[in-house]
Amino acid sequence: MESFKIKIQPTNQPSIIKFEANKFLTRKQNYEFKNVDEAKNSPLAKQLFYLPFTKTVYISGNFVAIERYDIVEWPDVQNEVAQQIENYLNSGEPVIIEDENTPSKVPVTVYAESTPNPAALKFVSNKKLVLSTYEFKNIDEAKNSPLATCLFHFPFVKEVFMDENYISILKYDMAEWDDIVAELREYIRSYIEEGKEIVSENAEAASPSEQNKATNNKSVATENLDDTSKEIINILEEYVKPAVASDGGNILFQSYDEDSKTVSVILQGACSGCPSSTFTLKNGIENMLKSMLDGKVNEVVAING
Structure with a gap:
């Protein structure tokens, strides 16, 4: 079973920071605790209130957010707090202890x-x-x-x-x-x-955040790629993926051939087999890469996932 990993995420409020987990902590509802008494049904939140700077604890989905008092700055303590949360989650202790007031269903639209x-x-x-x-x-x-x-x-x-x-x-x-x-x-x-399981922990992600998946299901670590490939990945992540996701699909970098200056990508979801994907590829993605990587890209070809 994959262990919990915590990633620190700043928010637009300097006093609040999010500690994102790689797995869900709760699915049924969101929780806000303003003191240790309110946290009686959350052993994790209760433990976090033992930190003297903890003002409010929020638990939702796959993250814990903490609002701090001004006696400390987050850069001074955030790594220790992240490690404490990660250790707690990996101990197997519950995040929330459900009682008769916990709703059996989640309001969903x-x-x-x-x-x-x-x-x-x-x-x-x-x-x-x-x-x-x-x-x-x-x-x-x-x-x-x-x-x-x-x-x-x-x-x-x-x-x-x-x-x-x-x-x-x-x-x-x-x-x-x-x-x-x-x-x-x-x-x-x-x-x-009804709160049923959507994917199990054994499900294989199509696009892990740390790695790029090739069609043969062998992962290619980004650190092993050349500089141009890394630049292409960054452009796809920042400029292309959000637009593709809005259309119900995904795009993955597969390879870059330095000699032919050809970029190969994988189209997934609604983009796979889409009649307009070729137009989007040639007139959108290809032109963008040519413009942003002057002289390094001649063509973009797609493989339907």
């Missing part, structure tokens, strides 16, 4: 959003669903995702793609969206509301 790919629809939730990107081409690949496995039992579901707070579904031509969208939306909403 899900809406369907069109994508440039007519075969794909994006189902967006008001809750964070996953912490990494996942792509499932068939029910065998979905064995470590209970939700994706259930979705594949619908005969018209061809592929399932998950990222943050949305699920993209690619359908077979046997059904029209107008006939199936309401059924899928309600099924996904009810599934999330």
